Amino acid sequence: MKEIPFLCWIRSQSVFDPFAVPVGPGDDMALVRPVTDDLLVTTDQLLDGVHIVLADHGPQAAGRKAMARGLSDVAAMAAEPVAAVATLALPPGFARADAEAVYLGLRAAAEPFDCPLVGGDVGSWGGPLAITVTVFARPGLREPILRSGAKVGDAVCVTGALGGAWRTTRHLTFTPRVAEALALADAFDVHAMIDLSDGLSVDLAHLAEASGLAAELLADALPIHADAKGLEDPLAAALGDGEDYELLFTLSPDQADRLLAIQPLVVPVTRIGTIVEAAAGLTLIGADGRRQPLEPTGWEHQT
Amino acid sequence: MKEIPFLCWIRSQSVFDPFAVPVGPGDDMALVRPVTDDLLVTTDQLLDGVHIVLADHGPQAAGRKAMARGLSDVAAMAAEPVAAVATLALPPGFARADAEAVYLGLRAAAEPFDCPLVGGDVGSWGGPLAITVTVFARPGLREPILRSGAKVGDAVCVTGALGGAWRTTRHLTFTPRVAEALALADAFDVHAMIDLSDGLSVDLAHLAEASGLAAELLADALPIHADAKGLEDPLAAALGDGEDYELLFTLSPDQADRLLAIQPLVVPVTRIGTIVEAAAGLTLIGADGRRQPLEPTGWEHQT
Numbered sequence: 001m002k003e004i005p006f007l008c009w010i011r012s013q014s015v016f017d018p019f020a021v022p023v024g025p026g027d028d029m030a031l032v033r034p035v036t037d038d039l040l041v042t043t044d045q046l047l048d049g050v051h052i053v054l055a056d057h058g059p060q061a062a063g064r065k066a067m068a069r070g071l072s073d074v075a076a077m078a079a080e081p082v083a084a085v086a087t088l089a090l091p092p093g094f095a096r097a098d099a100e101a102v103y104l105g106l107r108a109a110a111e112p113f114d115c116p117l118v119g120g121d122v123g124s125w126g127g128p129l130a131i132t133v134t135v136f137a138r139p140g141l142r143e144p145i146l147r148s149g150a151k152v153g154d155a156v157c158v159t160g161a162l163g164g165a166w167r168t169t170r171h172l173t174f175t176p177r178v179a180e181a182l183a184l185a186d187a188f189d190v191h192a193m194i195d196l197s198d199g200l201s202v203d204l205a206h207l208a209e210a211s212g213l214a215a216e217l218l219a220d221a222l223p224i225h226a227d228a229k230g231l232e233d234p235l236a237a238a239l240g241d242g243e244d245y246e247l248l249f250t251l252s253p254d255q256a257d258r259l260l261a262i263q264p265l266v267v268p269v270t271r272i273g274t275i276v277e278a279a280a281g282l283t284l285i286g287a288d289g290r291r292q293p294l295e296p297t298g299w300e301h302q303t
Numbered sequence: 304m305k306e307i308p309f310l311c312w313i314r315s316q317s318v319f320d321p322f323a324v325p326v327g328p329g330d331d332m333a334l335v336r337p338v339t340d341d342l343l344v345t346t347d348q349l350l351d352g353v354h355i356v357l358a359d360h361g362p363q364a365a366g367r368k369a370m371a372r373g374l375s376d377v378a379a380m381a382a383e384p385v386a387a388v389a390t391l392a393l394p395p396g397f398a399r400a401d402a403e404a405v406y407l408g409l410r411a412a413a414e415p416f417d418c419p420l421v422g423g424d425v426g427s428w429g430g431p432l433a434i435t436v437t438v439f440a441r442p443g444l445r446e447p448i449l450r451s452g453a454k455v456g457d458a459v460c461v462t463g464a465l466g467g468a469w470r471t472t473r474h475l476t477f478t479p480r481v482a483e484a485l486a487l488a489d490a491f492d493v494h495a496m497i498d499l500s501d502g503l504s505v506d507l508a509h510l511a512e513a514s515g516l517a518a519e520l521l522a523d524a525l526p527i528h529a530d531a532k533g534l535e536d537p538l539a540a541a542l543g544d545g546e547d548y549e550l551l552f553t554l555s556p557d558q559a560d561r562l563l564a565i566q567p568l569v570v571p572v573t574r575i576g577t578i579v580e581a582a583a584g585l586t587l588i589g590a591d592g593r594r595q596p597l598e599p600t601g602w603e604h605q606t
Contacts, residue, residue: 041421
């Protein structure tokens with residue numbers, strides 16, 4: 001595939017607000033304004049054979065997922081997307097139509113969030129498909145919500161339901177919880193937040209560790225997704241499958257009670273546990289009250 | 304290689320000014336301030352087998368070049384680097400020490416430009432080494448210099464000397480012309496600028512096309528690099544080898560005369576041609592005065 005005509009095609013597809021994006025694709029750098037003094041940034045790669053199987057899922061789903069993963073990080077900070085850039089490393093013999101499909105997937109995921117794709121880089125090589133997406137964001141009305149702000153006694157909550165995402169197309173078609181995170185942060189004093197990409201047990205460990213604390217989860221309280229209900233061990237799927245791209249967050253029990261009573265989001269919020277002192281360790285409390293250590297079982301720990 | 308311990312090691316290596324980088328690696332996004340309302344951004348990939356040969360050049364050189372390429376784009380806009388993020392896709396069996404070398408190469412290239420590496424993503428996969436670097440920048444004292452600002456009659460100038468970079472280690476060890484570009488833009492009314500990555504003939508075509516114009520080059524005037532002087536056709540090398548990462552820019556003949564008389568940069572500036580109307584086409588004028596069409600011969604046109 002020739003790169004220059006493809007880049008020209010991308011430019012022909014790119015329509016920007018000239019105030020917000022004075023310089024789009026085609027120069028040495030893109031220019032975006034106004035950004036404000038606080039710039040949030042995340043960069044993530046989508047690798048064929050790791051995060052997607054190109055032969056099964058197709059190029060448009062690959063582009064879509066690559067962008068949605070970045071936007072899920074924006075949600076995790078309760079921030080507003082500003083713009084994105086992307087790079088594509090295309091395998092040998094990659095068709096022009098497939099490259100266009102990747103681009104259209106990227107754009108389809110970004111458009112609902114007013115997040116223009118302002119630049120990028122395309123190269124052909126001998127390796128598999130790799131897509132890297134970098135998303136910039138600005139804080140919402142509140143300061144960005146970090147992983148490190150949890151307090152002892154906080155309620156641990158999640159949006160949506162967990163488990164089995166990789167077994168269906170949900171890991172490709174999920175909606176990043178950008179709007180939900182902004183709504184939460186506006187109306188509630190959320191102490192800490194992370195998006196669930198690696199798996200609940202791993203991501204909760206990240207949040208707890210960043211806060212210098214631990215947590216206990218109630219197995220019975222976990223919202224199991226329908227995708228996981230037919231499996232041998234739905235609880236293990238909810239804890240370890242990952243790819244849910246829901247929000248995991250903590251707030252005071254009073255705030256949590258109010259949130260759970262109102263249920264202001266388009267997706268249900270469930271309280272699944274409590275933040276505790278670090279010395280107590282991560283703990284899973286079974287339906288019978290039995291306590292056991294909660295081991296991280298997300299896929300990142302399998303390598 | 305286990306990713307989590309490597310990420311922990313990176314965090315242990317990261318020391319930031321807490322005002323400029325309140326949130327570095329380890330959360331869902333990094334937070335950088337203050338950026339100003341104008342955000343410039345570039346993203347580029349360095350692919351094993353295309354931009355580097357890992358087995359020959361080694362991991363530290365790969366990291367260094369990946370970052371330096373991004374900073375060369377910052378130079379091309381006469382902008383000031385703010386921060387960078389990077390992703391690494393690591394091939395099977397990639398050693399921890401090699402991953403550390405990539406990181407140290409990235410950082411070594413960024414440090415002289417006060418450009419902190421504030422975040423990233425690391426993944427192992429079945430493909431070759433791929434590095435993507437995204438650099439953010441803010442305008443210097445002047446507006447960013449685009450490719451599209453050239454005017455008929457402008458002098459076409461370059462920094463340094465061209466050709467043969469790939470035949471030596473220069474394509475790995477070059478210094479991005481960030482300081483030189485800022486100095487030029489501060490003191491002279493530069494109309495258009497681009498960095499020479501693909502090759503003079505290709506990059507001049509980009510600049511001319513973006514400006515809706517053409518150019519003529521004087522073959523005799525081209526500064527041939529010592530790396531190219533032993534080759535069969537040093538002129539062709541200077542026109543088509545690429546990877547020089549020098550600046551190509553245009554300004555009025557009066558401004559150019561003053562610049563060439565003063566030579567204010569650490570690297571020589573040479574006038575190599577003139578911007579002309581688009582209808583004239585890109586032209587190379589030989590030592591004998593013979594005019595011939597200047598064909599783009601950079602490597603991007605070989606695919």
